[in-house]
Structure formats: structure tokens, C-alpha cells
Amino acid sequence: MFSGLAEKLQSTLRQLRGKGKLSEKDVDAAMREIRLALLEADVNFKVVKDFITAIRERAVGHEVMGSLTPGQQVVKIVNEELTKLMGDKAGVLSAARKGPQVIMLVGLQGSGKTSTAAKLAAFLQRSGKKPLLVAADIYRPGAARQLEILSEKIGAAFYGNLADNPTQICRAGAAWAEKESFDPVILDTAGRLHLDRQMMDELVAIKKTVSPTDVLLVVDAMTGQDAVNAASAFNEAVGISGIILTKLDGDTRGGAALSVRAVTGCPIKFIGVGEKIDQLEPFYPDRMASRILGMGDMLSLIEKAEAAVDRSKARELEQKLLRQQFTLDDFKDQLVQLRSIGSLEDILNMLPEGTGIPKEMRQMSLNETNFKRIEAIIGSMTKKEKIDPSIINGSRRRRIAMGSGTNVQEVNRLLNQFAQMQKMFKQMGSLEQKGQFKKLKKKMKKGFLF
Amino acid sequence: MNKLETFKSSLARSKSGFIERLNFLIRGGDIDADFYEQLEEILISGDVGVHTTLNLVSELKNEAAAKKITDRQTFRSLLADKITAILIAPSQPAEPETIPQLILLVGVNGSGKTTTAAKLAGYYKAMGKKVMLVAGDTFRAAAIEQLEIWSERVGVELIRQHSGSDPSALFFDAVNAAKARGTEVIIGDTAGRLHNKYNLMEELNKIYRVIGRNLPGAPHQVILVVDATTGQNAISQAKKFNEALPLSGLILTKLDGTARGGIVVAIRALLDLPVLFVGTGEMIEDLAPFDAETFTTALLD
Numbered sequence: 009m010f011s012g013l014a015e016k017l018q019s020t021l022r023q024l025r026g027k028g029k030l031s032e033k034d035v036d037a038a039m040r041e042i043r044l045a046l047l048e049a050d051v052n053f054k055v056v057k058d059f060i061t062a063i064r065e066r067a068v069g070h071e072v073m074g075s076l077t078p079g080q081q082v083v084k085i086v087n088e089e090l091t092k093l094m095g096d097k098a099g100v101l102s103a104a105r106k107g108p109q110v111i112m113l114v115g116l117q118g119s120g121k122t123s124t125a126a127k128l129a130a131f132l133q134r135s136g137k138k139p140l141l142v143a144a145d146i147y148r149p150g151a152a153r154q155l156e157i158l159s160e161k162i163g164a165a166f167y168g169n170l171a172d173n174p175t176q177i178c179r180a181g182a183a184w185a186e187k188e189s190f191d192p193v194i195l196d197t198a199g200r201l202h203l204d205r206q207m208m209d210e211l212v213a214i215k216k217t218v219s220p221t222d223v224l225l226v227v228d229a230m231t232g233q234d235a236v237n238a239a240s241a242f243n244e245a246v247g248i249s250g251i252i253l254t255k256l257d258g259d260t261r262g263g264a265a266l267s268v269r270a271v272t273g274c275p276i277k278f279i280g281v282g283e284k285i286d287q288l289e290p291f292y293p294d295r296m297a298s299r300i301l302g303m304g305d306m307l308s309l310i311e312k313a314e315a316a317v318d319r320s321k322a323r324e325l326e327q328k329l330l331r332q333q334f335t336l337d338d339f340k341d342q343l344v345q346l347r348s349i350g351s352l353e354d355i356l357n358m359l360p361e362g363t364g365i366p367k368e369m370r371q372m373s374l375n376e377t378n379f380k381r382i383e384a385i386i387g388s389m390t391k392k393e394k395i396d397p398s399i400i401n402g403s404r405r406r407r408i409a410m411g412s413g414t415n416v417q418e419v420n421r422l423l424n425q426f427a428q429m430q431k432m433f434k435q436m437g438s439l440e441q442k443g444q445f446k447k448l449k450k451k452m453k454k455g456f457l458f
Numbered sequence: 459m460n461k462l463e464t465f466k467s468s469l470a471r472s473k474s475g476f477i478e479r480l481n482f483l484i485r486g487g488d489i490d491a492d493f494y495e496q497l498e499e500i501l502i503s504g505d506v507g508v509h510t511t512l513n514l515v516s517e518l519k520n521e522a523a524a525k526k527i528t529d530r531q532t533f534r535s536l537l538a539d540k541i542t543a544i545l546i547a548p549s550q551p552a553e554p555e556t557i558p559q560l561i562l563l564v565g566v567n568g569s570g571k572t573t574t575a576a577k578l579a580g581y582y583k584a585m586g587k588k589v590m591l592v593a594g595d596t597f598r599a600a601a602i603e604q605l606e607i608w609s610e611r612v613g614v615e616l617i618r619q620h621s622g623s624d625p626s627a628l629f630f631d632a633v634n635a636a637k638a639r640g641t642e643v644i645i646g647d648t649a650g651r652l653h654n655k656y657n658l659m660e661e662l663n664k665i666y667r668v669i670g671r672n673l674p675g676a677p678h679q680v681i682l683v684v685d686a687t688t689g690q691n692a693i694s695q696a697k698k699f700n701e702a703l704p705l706s707g708l709i710l711t712k713l714d715g716t717a718r719g720g721i722v723v724a725i726r727a728l729l730d731l732p733v734l735f736v737g738t739g740e741m742i743e744d745l746a747p748f749d750a751e752t753f754t755t756a757l758l759d
Binding site: 044047048049050052053054116117118119120147148149150151153154155156157158161201202203228230231232233234235237238241255257258259260261263264283 | 499502503504505507508509566567568569570597598599600601603604605606607608621652653654655685687688689690691692694712714715716717718720721740
């Protein structure tokens with residue numbers, strides 16, 4: 009997610025970072041690069057313009073020119089402005105004054121409203137709520153049935169009635185929720201074009217009837233320049249209180265996130281990060297800004313790791329890493345644990361660029377098949393080999409390949425990857441000895457790496 | 459209504475965006491220094507993409523200088539020619555039609571595959587063909603029901619299995635059924651998948667191989683369904699899907715919104731994939747074959 013944009017911004021900013029003195033020409037060149045990177049990431053061109061103007065103004069000002077490390081100062085400004093652009097606090101749902109919370113989902117066709125409705129219900133269930141899903145999409149064939157199946161899957165209540173019109177459905181759903189004390193009520197409305205007057209009026213009517221506590225616009229993260237048109241049209245016609253960004257697990261650079269936030273002024277409240285029903289997360293603007301800038305999203309990673317990893321095992325591993333006794337067996341254990349956190353790619357995306365993880369490792373795809381092969385290769389090694397892979401010569405490689413049903417190239421690849429990993433941990437270990445690792449950790453917690 | 463009119467009317471609903479500003483810019487007056495920069499901005503804001511835009515504009519600049527063009531009107535026809543040249547698909551030699559023809563629709567989640575499958579079925583049925591739909595999206599809840607309702611509306615046969623079943627096996631059965639029943643066109647829906655999901659792309663490749671084994675030469679067309687509101691990510695989609703199984707072209711859906719064909723220009727400029735159809739609404743008949751010249755004319759009119 010966001011990786012393309014992050015890479016571009018980083019290489020631009022890296023050139024600035026080392027500079028002791030910054031001329032106006034340096035700043036201009038960097039701004040041009042940032043502008044192109046943002047445009048290529050589908051950030052709306054007007055938003056880009058404002059963003060660049062804001063950064064440039066600060067970058068050529070006293071704040072930077074007078075600083076001892078002007079390059080780093082610019083990086084800091086970009087980070088701050090980016091965070092500002094994405095909103096300055098984590099999105100939360102609005103509380104209801106009385107009765108249940110009513111959350112209305114609106115958006116274009118195919119943005120992911122129905123899946124998101126179910127994911128949101130599952131998310132709220134995890135915090136002990138008893139949500140009701142209401143199918144207000146009477147137009148798309150099978151839409152109500154889709155929501156009904158999903159509600160059964162998560163064990164949430166469902167209301168739908170294809171004989172009624174959407175306003176009646178929503179009113180009846182809300183009334184039923186009040187009676188049965190379901191809270192919140194999630195309304196899944198039909199996808200529609202913002203140009204369609206009649207369909208937009210329908211949303212207005214629903215909103216008037218049920219007075220939702222939140223109207224959330226569901227936006228596909230892969231949307232291009234048009235994201236701003238749709239978002240502002242929905243906002244003007246219906247009035248939205250927040251945004252849910254879907255399909256962020258693709259390789260989109262996600263410029264729509266920046267654009268939509270900027271033109272509506274509404275916070276991004278949740279992000280969809282996968283097809284599984286639990287893959288909806290609250291949105292944290294500062295974390296996302298760090299991620300875009302390649303500073304990593306350590307907080308999210310730590311939270312996920314804490315949920316998935318056995319603490320004593322983790323401490324043991326940390327010690328092993330620092331004493332540089334990390335073996336292939338530990339590597340395998342790690343892979344198993346990593347997989348319970350998420351895909352390796354997701355995890356690597358959350359790590360800060362500065363940790364020196366080689367590019368090849370970042371690109372190493374850890375899919376199911378691959379994983380099974382790695383497991384088989386390691387399983388075909390002797391105990392001695394696992395502890396000291398340097399003894400694995402040509403004939404051992406052939407034996408391991410035969411034993412695991414793979415080939416020598418694959419065995420070589422794995423051994424190379426492992427060697428790189430060991431080298432990386434060695435670097436981290438020496439950082440620790442100099443006390444720099446702690447400093448780094450502290451900085452990460454603050455959200456910056458500079 | 460002829461083709462041009464259909465295009466114009468579907469485009470007319472959103473004159474406020476890209477096209478109107480492009481027209482405003484192109485109409486009358488001499489070309490000044492600002493003109494090219496404004497043009498760049500407008501093309502980018504129409505999702506043409508930075509790379510393609512910069513190439514396009516620098517080529518135009520050179521040509522305009524060489525041909526000593528100084529007025530916007532002449533420049534406009536130059537631009538129209540250029541965009542058409544990018545969009546136009548080289549005419550392909552007509553292949554001998556074997557029966558059944560199998561068309562497989564692929565794409566990311568929410569791009570409009572299921573609706574497009576139904577529209578295509580309607581399109582071929584109207585041509586007098588015996589059509590079969592295959593509910594290949596066995597993953598998304600109620601996707602099968604969705605296509606079932608469409609198949610009833612269009613009045614074509616549907617081959618389906620229960621939700622969660624193996625799509626490869628389903629297509630294997632569908633091909634056998636089509637052979638037995640003399641079906642002429644099989645249109646296969648598939649589950650939406652993000653192109654960076656290795657396992658899901660492998661699954662697609664498996665479907666492709668299984669179909670080819672049971673029906674040599676099939677699938678005869680693999681069409682990537684792309685939402686017209688998609689930004690530059692559509693290029694990555696086209697590349698990655700094309701790596702998983704060879705694409706024959708694209709269908710651009712939801713062109714009745716405010717997002718305007720810019721992405722088509724980018725895709726054609728960067729990849730050798732023709733746009734075959736465009737979707738312009740929610741009705742069965744809202745699907746039209748893509749025509750580069752008509753499209754450009756409507757775009758710049």
C-alpha cells in the first residue's frame with residue numbers, strides 16, 4: 009500500500025537530507041519531483057498544487073534556511089504537511105444522543121459498500137456491540153442477499169425487504185433496532201452516480217428519515233483524479249461525516265486518500281485492507297503519513313505483533329538476535345509467527361526504510377506455496393546445518409534439494425536470504441551496543457525517524 | 459441513434475469536467491506559453507497520467523513548431539489525430555470462428571464484471587447467438603444469485619455451482635455442457651481479485667489452463683474489466699493480469715460518470731491492449747463497442 013509513492017518521495021527527500029546548505033534551486037527541484045510523484049500517485053492536481061505551495065513557502069522560509077540541517081528540515085515539513093492533509097486525528101464514529109447509533113454508507117457502484125457494511129459490523133461486534141445490518145440496496149440484483157449471507161457469517165442481525173422502497177426499509181430497520189435494542193444500525197445503500205439527481209435525492213430522503221449519526225462515503229482507494237468530483241458531489245448533496253477507504257491492500261499509490269480528505273474536509277475513519285471480514289481498521293493519519301514517507305508504521309506493527317506473538321518467545325528471540333545466534337530454525341519459527349500477523353509484504357511495508365532491510369528481502373514474495381517450499385527446505389537440513397549454514401556445500405545442497413523436492417537454485421536463494429537477514433540483525437545488534445537502538449525505538453514511538 | 463450520438467449523449471451528462479475544460483482551452487485564440495502547461499494539467503486531471511501526458515505534449519510541441527502552427531483550432535485537430543492514433547487498435551485478421559467461443563472476464567473487485575457479463579450476454583444474444591453465462595465468481599457472497607437474476611432477465615442459460623466451489627471445475631463442466639448443447643458463446647464471470655494477490659492470480663491461471671485443456675484454443679478472449687474512475691493503478695492492473703493470463707483487451711465500465719476516458723489513452727499508450735467495449739449505464743443495453751475515432755470526436759467536440 010502506498011509503496012510506489014513512498015519510494016518516489018524517499019529518493020527525492022534522501023537527496024535533500026544530506027545537504028548542509030539548501031539553495032532555492034535545490035528546493036525547486038525537490039518540489040517538482042514531489043509534485044510529479046504525487047500526481048502519479050493519483051493525488052488530485054489541485055490538491056497537489058496547494059500542498060506544494062504550502063511546503064515551498066515553509067521550505068524557502070527562515071525555518072529551513074536558518075537551520076543547521078536544512079535537508080532534514082524539509083523532510084520534517086513534508087511529513088507534517090502530509091499528516092495535516094490526511095487529517096490530524098484518528099477517526100472515530102459519532103455517538104448517538106439517544107437511541108442507537110445509525111451509520112449510513114454511501115458511494116459509487118463497486119466501491120465496496122456491502123462488504124464494508126459487514127466488516128464494520130464485525131468490527132463493532134468485537135467491541136461488544138450488537139449491530140443490525142440493513143439492506144437498502146434494492147437495485148443491484150442479489151445485493152440484499154449478499155448482505156444477508158455476510159450477516160449470517162458474522163452472526164449479526166439483518167433487516168431487508170425488497171418490496172419496500174429504500175427510505176421505508178431504513179425507517180423500518182431503525183424502528184426494529186430500537187425495539188430489539190440493536191446498536192448500531194448500519195445502512196447499506198445502493199451504489200449510485202453522483203450525477204444521478206433522482207438517486208441522490210433518495211439518499212437525502214433516507215438521511216432526513218433516520219437522522220444517521222454518521223454518513224460515511226465509501227471510496228475505492230484505486231480511484232483516480234475523479235475521486236474529488238464524486239466526493240464533493242456526495243458531500244454537497246447529502247452531507248457526509250467521514251470516509252472509508254477500501255481496497256488498500258492493492259498496489260495503488262492511494263492518492264485518492266489525500267484528495268478526498270482534502271476536498272471534503274471529512275476525516276478518513278476506516279480503511280479496508282483485505283477481503284477477509286476482519287480486515288477493516290481504524291485510520292490513523294500520522295501513521296499513514298509515516299508510511300507514505302517510508303518511515304514505517306511501527307505502531308501498527310507493534311500492535312499487530314503484540315496480538316499475535318507469544319511474549320516470552322519474543323524476548324527469547326530478541327536476545328538471540330542481539331547475540332547473533334539466529335538460526336534457520338528460528339527463521340522458520342519466525343515465518344510461522346509472521347504469517348499469523350499478516351503477509352510478509354504487509355509487515356515489511358510497516359518497517360521503516362532506515363532499518364536497512366535489503367530490497368530483495370522486501371520483494372521476496374511469501375505466498376503459501378513459497379512458504380511450504382521454504383519449510384520443506386529447512387526441514388531437509390540436518391541439525392548441524394541449521395545452526396551453521398556455512399557448512400552447506402554443493403553436495404549438501406543437492407541432498408537438501410532432493411529431500412525437499414525442490415532444486416538447488418531454490419536452496420541457494422533461501423540461504424542467500426538467510427545470510428542477508430543475519431547481516432541485518434548483526435547491524436541491529438551493533439546499534440544496540442552503541443545504545444542507538446534504544447534511541448531509534450524512542451523516536452519511532454514519537455512517530456519520526458529523524 | 460447512431461454510434462456517435464450514443465457516445466455523445468453518454469458523455470454529455472458530464473460536460474462539467476475534463477471535456478468542457480479541454481474544449482474551453484482548445485477553442486480559439488493563439489497558443490501562448492501558458493497553453494502547454496495548462497494542457498498538461500488538464501490531461502493529467504483527466505487521468506491520462508504524468509508519463510503519457512508529458513510525452514504527448516512534448517510531441518505536440520515539436521510538431522506544432524515544425525508545422526508552424528500558432529492557432530488553437532489547428533492545434534485541436536492535431537491533438538485529436540494524436541489521441542485517435544493512440545487509441546485506434548490495429549485491425550486484426552479475422553479468425554475462423556470455432557464453436558463454442560469462450561470469453562472470460564477478469565478484473566479487480568467492484569470493477570463491474572458481473573454486470574458486464576450480463577450485458578455481453580445480451581449483446582451476443584441480440585446478434586442471434588446461443589449464449590451461456592458461467593457464474594465463475596464462487597467467492598463473493600450472492601455473486602451467483604446476482605448473475606442468476608441477470609441471466610433470467612436476459613433470457614440466457616446459466617451454469618452455476620454452489621458458493622465456494624472450485625471455479626476451474628465449474629468451467630470444465632460449463633465447456634462440456636456448451637459442447638453438448640451447441641452453445642455458440644460462453645461468457646465466464648470470475649471473482650474480483652486484486653492483481654497483487656499471488657494466490658488469487660494463480661487461481662486465475664489455473665482456470666485458464668483448465669479451460670484450454672478441455673477446449674483447445676479457449677478462452678478465445680480474456681477481457682480485463684476496468685472501472686473508468688480508476689486512476690493510474692489501472693496500468694498496474696493491466697500489466698499484472700496480463701502476466702497471469704494473456705489478455706486480449708479491455709472493457710471500460712462506468713463511463714457514464716464524471717471520470718472521462720483519460721485512462722484509456724494511458725493504457726493504450728503504454729500497453730498493447732485494445733479497448734473492446736465501453737459500459738455506459740446500468741441497463742443491459744448500456745454496452746457499446748469501442749470506436750477510437752468516435753470516442754475522440756465525442757471527447758473533443
